[in-house]
Amino acid sequence: MDGSHMNGNGASAPFYLAQGDECSLFEAAYDNNLPLLLKGPTGCGKTRFVAHMAARLGRPLYTVACHDDLTAADLVGRYLLKGGETVWVDGPLTRAVREGAICYLDEVVEARKDVTVVLHPLTDDRRILPIDRTGEELEATPGFMLVASYNPGYQNILKTLKPSTRQRFLSLEFGFPAPAHEVEIVASESGLSVERVKPLVRLAGKLRDLKGQDIEEGVSTRLIVYAATLIAKGMPVERAIRTAMIEPLTDEEDVKRGLTDLVTAVFG
Numbered sequence: 001m002d003g004s005h006m007n008g009n010g011a012s013a014p015f016y017l018a019q020g021d022e023c024s025l026f027e028a029a030y031d032n033n034l035p036l037l038l039k040g041p042t043g044c045g046k047t048r049f050v051a052h053m054a055a056r057l058g059r060p061l062y063t064v065a066c067h068d069d070l071t072a073a074d075l076v077g078r079y080l081l082k083g084g085e086t087v088w089v090d091g092p093l094t095r096a097v098r099e100g101a102i103c104y105l106d107e108v109v110e111a112r113k114d115v116t117v118v119l120h121p122l123t124d125d126r127r128i129l130p131i132d133r134t135g136e137e138l139e140a141t142p143g144f145m146l147v148a149s150y151n152p153g154y155q156n157i158l159k160t161l162k163p164s165t166r167q168r169f170l171s172l173e174f175g176f177p178a179p180a181h182e183v184e185i186v187a188s189e190s191g192l193s194v195e196r197v198k199p200l201v202r203l204a205g206k207l208r209d210l211k212g213q214d215i216e217e218g219v220s221t222r223l224i225v226y227a228a229t230l231i232a233k234g235m236p237v238e239r240a241i242r243t244a245m246i247e248p249l250t251d252e253e254d255v256k257r258g259l260t261d262l263v264t265a266v267f268g
């Protein structure tokens with residue numbers, strides 16, 4: 001399957017190989033004005049998926065990386081001094097609401113509760129954004145869609161969304177692509193041949209089996225792409241694997257040795 005699509009402006013969407021029915025699910029959410037939450041481990045394709053779908057639907061995309069210092073004003077906007085005058089400057093959420101764009105809140109669990117509350121009137125059927133500071137109440141322009149993502153794995157139990165927030169979103173769980181898919185993705189992203197990518201993906205599968213025991217998170221698709229990219233540029237395989245698929249996973253010497261044994265088992 002070819003993941004690239006032309007959008008309304010004729011520009012090609014970034015490559016995304018679907019794992020299942022997630023593209024039609026995204027379209028159904030978009031068509032019905034429903035917000036969408038993507039859950040999944042780091043580097044499994046969530047951001048790429050959103051970029052792909054935004055291009056496919058011909059919508060501009062505003063991405064916000066959430067963190068615990070992010071304020072409601074960072075999302076909605078604020079008054080700024082410009083040449084001696086105070087002017088209102090829209091934040092990314094407000095711009096998306098006005099333009100009918102897709103607003104993507106990455107790592108939304110990192111955002112403070114007062115930030116997530118801003119989303120509530122936007123994510124029920126009112127689809128409005130009240131801007132307290134200006135007294136405006138914006139109705140979302142058709143085409144506006146809210147997408148959020150987070151990694152349920154590594155944060156502690158306390159860092160989840162409130163049920164009243166979480167239950168406003170359709171939710172889609174992402175995992176790592178099936179091996180045959182992952183080979184295709186890595187080959188396409190790195191330019192390394194399918195035959196040379198296959199053992200990297202096999203190794204990744206073995207490393208992922210160790211998740212929760214020796215390592216916190218399984219090796220991501222992103223890291224396999226890094227390794228394959230280095231190999232395609234001429235770096236010796238062992239060096240590329242060490243720097244892209246072993247060192248990023250752990251700092252413990254004995255765990256690294258164990259992981260290196262797996263490399264030997266796969267590559268001989």
Ligand SMILES: Nc1ncnc2c1ncn2[C@@H]1O[C@H](COP(=O)(O)OP(=O)(O)OP(=O)(O)O)[C@@H](O)[C@H]1O
Pocket residue numbers: 003015016017018019040041042043044045046047048049151177185189221222225
């Ligand atoms: N299905 C896919 N199609 C095409 N490329 C993919 C796919 N899945 C993963 N990738 C590749 O993996 C890389 C990492 O994916 P992405 O940045 O979307 O991860 P993520 O899930 O957003 O991770 P994080 O939670 O860390 O932000 C992409 O840049 C792309 O090269």
Ligand SMILES: [Mg+2]
Pocket residue numbers: 046047048106
């Ligand atoms: Mg991402």
